[in-house]
Amino acid sequence: MSMTNPLARARGQGSAKSGVHHWFAQRVSAVMLIFLVAWLVYAAFALAGADHAAARSFLAQPFNTALAILLVVALLYHAMLGLQVVIEDYVHQPALELVLHFLTRAGAYFGMALGIVQLLRIAVGT
Amino acid sequence: MIGPYYRPQLTSLLSITHRASGVLLSVVGAPLMLWWIVAVASGPQSYRAVAAFFDSWPGLLILAACLLSLSYHLFNGIRHLVWDTGRALDLRSAYTGGWLVLIAAVLLTAVLLGVLT
Numbered sequence: 001m002s003m004t005n006p007l008a009r010a011r012g013q014g015s016a017k018s019g020v021h022h023w024f025a026q027r028v029s030a031v032m033l034i035f036l037v038a039w040l041v042y043a044a045f046a047l048a049g050a051d052h053a054a055a056r057s058f059l060a061q062p063f064n065t066a067l068a069i070l071l072v073v074a075l076l077y078h079a080m081l082g083l084q085v086v087i088e089d090y091v092h093q094p095a096l097e098l099v100l101h102f103l104t105r106a107g108a109y110f111g112m113a114l115g116i117v118q119l120l121r122i123a124v125g126t
Numbered sequence: 127m128i129g130p131y132y133r134p135q136l137t138s139l140l141s142i143t144h145r146a147s148g149v150l151l152s153v154v155g156a157p158l159m160l161w162w163i164v165a166v167a168s169g170p171q172s173y174r175a176v177a178a179f180f181d182s183w184p185g186l187l188i189l190a191a192c193l194l195s196l197s198y199h200l201f202n203g204i205r206h207l208v209w210d211t212g213r214a215l216d217l218r219s220a221y222t223g224g225w226l227v228l229i230a231a232v233l234l235t236a237v238l239l240g241v242l243t
Contacts, residue, residue, distance in 0.1 A: 027207065027210065030203050030206075030207060031207065033200075033203075034200065034203075034204065037196065037200055041234075041238065044238055044241055044242055045241055048241045048242060051170075051173075052166065052169070052170040052173035052174070053170075055166050055173065056166055059163075059166055068163070072159070072160070072163070075151075075156055075159075076156060079148070079151065079152035079156055080152075082145075082148045082149075082152060083148075083149065083152050083153075086145060086148075086149060111156060111157070111160055114160055114164070115160055115163055118160075118163045118164050118166075118167040119163060119167070121167040122163075122166055122167045
């Protein structure tokens with residue numbers, strides 16, 4: 001006996017082979033963030049009470065610039081996926097849901113671009 | 127989890143707190159981090175404005191909420207990753223892990239607040 005709903009079989013649509021993509025991407029970014037937040041804690045210790053010059057020279061070190069960029073991208077990506085699920089679960093008004101999904105994605109991508117550009121500015125000293 | 131027959135339990139409260147802390151970090155924490163990065167890139171004057179905000183009472187309160195959310199979401203996220211491997215899924219482990227996560231989150235928050243303020 002087939003476990004597929006007859007209508008689904010008639011339409012020929014099963015899993016589009018992306019069934020676990022969202023779940024997996026959320027976990028990959030989560031594991032990366034464990035290490036990146038560990039770096040953030042280290043940065044908090046290194047920058048405690050730092051003035052502007054100290055903060056700038058810390059972030060301008062290539063290793064720190066790279067990790068800060070990775071942190072911004074991984075964090076916003078993880079946040080985007082998480083907010084998407086929260087919206088799907090709790091917002092049941094189609095128009096509002098669409099707007100919130102759009103704002104979540106647009107906001108995350110904008111934040112990534114902003115973070116990368118500003119961190120590169122710090123790195124090259126302009 | 128809301129209704130006349132719901133009795134608060136550690137497990138369900140921690141579960142919804144994971145979501146709430148994630149939303150707070152996404153909506154408040156990430157923008158604040160970006161604001162700080164922009165300030166470092168922009169110069170001493172902008173940097174002092176951000177520093178002054180985090181020295182004020184509202185700023186400190188928001189920072190504390192973000193640090194607590196970050197610590198909690200980090201440790202409870204690790205708890206989730208352990209569950210994803212099929213381990214520690216029994217009731218006893220769920221409670222033990224839950225308390226461990228709470229203790230670790232409070233400790234890390236205290237350390238970070240101590241360092242940063």
